[in-house]
Amino acid sequence: MRPDDGARPKTPVRANFIAAYTLAQIGAFVSFQPLLQVLLPLKAAAIDHASKAVVLSQVAFYGAIVASIANLLAGAISDRTTSRFGRRRPWMVVGALGASLAYLAIMRAKTPLELIGGVILFQLTFNLCFSALVAVMPDRVPDTQKGLVAAFLSLGNPIGTAAGAVLIGGVLVTEGYRYAAISAALLLGLAPFVIRLRDPPLPKADVPPFHLMEFVAGLWVNPRKHPDFAFAWVGRFMVLVALSLIQNYMLYFLQDVLDYPSLFPGHRSEEGLAILTTVSTCFNIAFALLGGVLSDRLKRRKLFAFAAALTIAASMATLSLSPGWPALIVAYIVLGCGAGCFYAVDIALVTQVLPSQRDAGKDLGVINLANTLPQALAPALAVWSLGPTHLNFHVFFLMAAALALAGGLAILPIRGVR
Numbered sequence: 001m002r003p004d005d006g007a008r009p010k011t012p013v014r015a016n017f018i019a020a021y022t023l024a025q026i027g028a029f030v031s032f033q034p035l036l037q038v039l040l041p042l043k044a045a046a047i048d049h050a051s052k053a054v055v056l057s058q059v060a061f062y063g064a065i066v067a068s069i070a071n072l073l074a075g076a077i078s079d080r081t082t083s084r085f086g087r088r089r090p091w092m093v094v095g096a097l098g099a100s101l102a103y104l105a106i107m108r109a110k111t112p113l114e115l116i117g118g119v120i121l122f123q124l125t126f127n128l129c130f131s132a133l134v135a136v137m138p139d140r141v142p143d144t145q146k147g148l149v150a151a152f153l154s155l156g157n158p159i160g161t162a163a164g165a166v167l168i169g170g171v172l173v174t175e176g177y178r179y180a181a182i183s184a185a186l187l188l189g190l191a192p193f194v195i196r197l198r199d200p201p202l203p204k205a206d207v208p209p210f211h212l213m214e215f216v217a218g219l220w221v222n223p224r225k226h227p228d229f230a231f232a233w234v235g236r237f238m239v240l241v242a243l244s245l246i247q248n249y250m251l252y253f254l255q256d257v258l259d260y261p262s263l264f265p266g267h268r269s270e271e272g273l274a275i276l277t278t279v280s281t282c283f284n285i286a287f288a289l290l291g292g293v294l295s296d297r298l299k300r301r302k303l304f305a306f307a308a309a310l311t312i313a314a315s316m317a318t319l320s321l322s323p324g325w326p327a328l329i330v331a332y333i334v335l336g337c338g339a340g341c342f343y344a345v346d347i348a349l350v351t352q353v354l355p356s357q358r359d360a361g362k363d364l365g366v367i368n369l370a371n372t373l374p375q376a377l378a379p380a381l382a383v384w385s386l387g388p389t390h391l392n393f394h395v396f397f398l399m400a401a402a403l404a405l406a407g408g409l410a411i412l413p414i415r416g417v418r
Helices: 015-047 052-080 089-107 112-140 143-153 156-171 175-196 212-218 227-256 269-298 302-319 325-352 360-386 393-411
Strands: none
Touching: 015 052, 015 089, 015 112, 015 143, 015 156, 015 175, 015 227, 015 269, 052 089, 052 112, 052 227, 052 360, 089 112, 089 175, 112 143, 112 175, 112 325, 112 360, 143 269, 143 325, 156 175, 156 269, 156 325, 227 269, 227 302, 227 325, 227 360, 227 393, 269 302, 269 325, 302 325, 302 393, 325 360, 325 393, 360 393
8 A cells, every 4th residue: 555645544443343244244245255155056056957066157257247347437436426425425335235135136036047146236235335345345444444444344244254154054944035035135224334334435536537537547557566465465365266266166065076965964964064154153153353463463464365375274274184073174174264354454455455445446456356256256266166066175175275375475565564
């Protein structure tokens, strides 16, 4: 981040802001993770059971491409928004309402093409909302609190994943109730934050004239001029590709390799996934808070982020051995420890290497490509690694472990943050 960037926030945020921000983040993930982890795999299987992995890969690929474009545009647009309701708030509202309509389209899909269309609509609207939500952190949170706030925000992923898996995989069995639940989670989670957010309008005089080519060119961040930003992007991208592989295809591992219904008669594979994510979440939360707070106190981000990536890689290497149920739970505990620490510390690190505070929304849109592009790459890697039978999970998990390790190594050359 440029040292002369006078727009950086200085005033500490209060506990009520952190609480509302955390609730909004949790609501977003409760609506998002179950869709990727449970609902889309089940929908793909319902449409074409024999080719479910291929259908899921196609859906995830096209959705991720749209999400990547939406992330870039949404952040840059919110940076320039002069609405009297603020820069970020309008897009959170519009995006959340649009995502709720997209859930309905996905639920009613009967063909692969209809499912792709529903997911494209979801990725477009959800990322419009989520980009604005993430941009609030550099808008409002000073560097001295970034680790703490990031630790709480990182709870959104594990709590959202666990709550969604338990609710969608265990409690609710009717499709309509499942989609209604994730829609309600998004809207209700965002509401308190959106209503109370201090989001002052951007004066129109501060917005330069719009020129399309300059706007498009501004989306590019030169890695030679901003190497720390580039290394942070690459590290985040690789680790999240690895995590996307696990999140999107673990249900199929439980169904086709572990044969969970035979191992535990009378129980569905979705219930097994709910158990794994719940156990993992407990450790995810603990290590997110621990990593975020310690990285603030010690003023060291890279060490924690690298150690977290290494822990994720170790858990995935264990999964490559196709372990039994007890060992699988242990591997998920280790995965939770690493993922929790990584999510908390890495987002704090990223917001400290942004090229410009004034263009934080746009730059975070570029960073968010490291969140969305893995969803496009992961399906292709999954189909390749699983082989013609779609059952070669040994290679699948080893590849994920290698990606996580490479992501951790990519963070080490960063110089602007310890």
